[in-house]
Amino acid sequence: MKFSSTLLENAVNAFSKLPGVGRKSALRMVLHLLKDQTQKSEKIIQGLLDVNEKLKTCKICYNYSDDDVCMICSDEHRLKNVLCVVESIRDVMAIEDTQQFSGRYHILGGVISPLDGVGPDDLNIDTLIQRVRHDNIEEIIMAVSPSIEGETTTFYISKKLKPLEVKISLIARGVSFGGDLEYADELTLGRSIVSRTPYLQS
Amino acid sequence: MKFSSTLLENAVNAFSKLPGVGRKSALRMVLHLLKDQTQKSEKIIQGLLDVNEKLKTCKICYNYSDDDVCMICSDEHRLKNVLCVVESIRDVMAIEDTQQFSGRYHILGGVISPLDGVGPDDLNIDTLIQRVRHDNIEEIIMAVSPSIEGETTTFYISKKLKPLEVKISLIARGVSFGGDLEYADELTLGRSIVSRTPYLQS
Incomplete structure (x- = not known):
């Protein structure tokens, strides 16, 4: 791609x-921002400057937050004794969008993955143990990826918490809603049969 | 989508x-920039600030430029007497990438489109006429969109230049390379027959 301007090329x-x-x-984005008269460009610059300089990590659950403690952890209406353990902030947002969980979260920051050089010490596991020990937690819901690494992480945490x-x-694994049964992978389909739930007859 | 931080939400x-x-x-972009340690975020901010503040429009062809005259217009190796008339800077880049044109450009800034409220006076047509009149131009290649609006613009310019x-x-219109003939639209296929070119036998 040939540019007539190095400034444009840099952007x-x-x-x-x-x-x-x-x-x-x-290129489409930059030209769009250049033509635009509604300060979209300024908003992007300001947004990035703000998150870079002011965004904090919640000291309780490791969610991104405006203050030292995030909105979820400081919400008195949420259950205090149920923790949902997830990998990332995106998982928190996905679960929040379902409106099916009213407890609090703990963000690990990833899963144990020796191949990628991620060990238990690189994750927020120690603080999770501390929270369980001191905050009167009654239930931990493990909502990590259904992968080898996720299972390993769950196993490690369960041993530490014993x-x-x-x-x-564990969050339920099974066939997706709207999915065609024949296209579900063997492992998921097999597990969905093993973990079948009773049908509630009316 | 529920955010734990208004700063994050703004970004x-x-x-x-x-x-x-x-x-x-x-969200994926912003989280990526937050996690990143290689100053991608700073580069985006700097890039946008630079193009917003320093980027100029070439006073000859209306291309984006670092200086008053763009690299193409100031390149002495390019033909001075052939002008390619295009709608936008992206068209210039697309044609430059083909490496098939060694003349100079004139960017109209759009095409005549009464429905969108774009008339001849909103485009860089007067300056095109001036260039043809004063710069000893021998050929104008019209490379605007093959649409009603594009044809109208070509017609208007051709009358002005008479x-x-x-x-x-006009740049050639016809079936695309690699395209399947049966999927070409009627107008294009019809025109490709009318404008057929002699096959050069070896």
């Missing part, structure tokens, strides 16, 4: 480093 | 205004 290069954005999309006698549950 | 909202970017992609007796040509 396009910067945008093309975003996930899922190629050079052509990046002395504390807290109830540990 | 995501700003990114979701980019063309082709929804809320989920915007007294100056400059040669006007």
Whole structure:
């Protein structure tokens, strides 16, 4: 792609480093921002400056937050004794969108993955144990990825928590709603049969 | 989508205004920039500040430029007497990428489109006439969109240029390379037959 301006080229290069954005999309974005009269460009700059400088990590659950403690952890209406353990902030947002969980969260920051050099010490596991020990937690819901790494992480955490006698549950795995049964993978389909639930007859 | 931080939400909202970017992609971008240690975020901010403040429009062809005259217009190796007339800077880049044109450009800034409220006076047509009149231009290649609006614009410009007796040509329209003939639209296929070119036998 040939540019008539190095300034333009620099801006396009910067945008093309975003996930899922190629050079052509990046050019489209920058030209769109250049033509625009509604300060979209200023809003992006201000938004990035703000998150870079002011965004904090909640000291309880490790969610991104405006203050030291995030909105969820400081919400008195939420259950205090149920923790949902997830990998990332995106998982928190996905679960919040379902409106099916009214407890609090603990963000691990990933899963144990020796191949990627991620061990238990790289994750927020110690603080999870501390929370269970001191905050009167009754149930831990493990909502990590249904992968080898996720299972390993769940296993590791369950061993660490054993002395504390807290109830540990896993989110249900099974076939998706709207999915065609024949296209479900063997492992999921097999597990959905093993973990079948009783049909409630009316 | 529920956010635990208004700062994060503002940044995501700003990114979701980019063309082709929804809320989920915007969140992915912002989280990616937050996690990143390689100053991608700073590069985007700097890139946008630079293009907003320093980017100029070439006073000859209306291309984006670092200086008053763009790299193409100031390149002495390019033909001075052939002008390619296009709608936008993206068209210039697309044609430059083909490496098949060594003349100079004139960017109209759009096409005549009464429905969108774009008349001849909103486009860089007067300056095109001036260039043809004063710069010893021998040929104008019209490379605007093959649409009603594009044809109208070509017709309007050709009428304006008639007294100056400059040669006007159109880029060829026809079936695309690699395209399946049966999927080409009627108009294109019909025109490709009418405008057939002699096969050069070896």
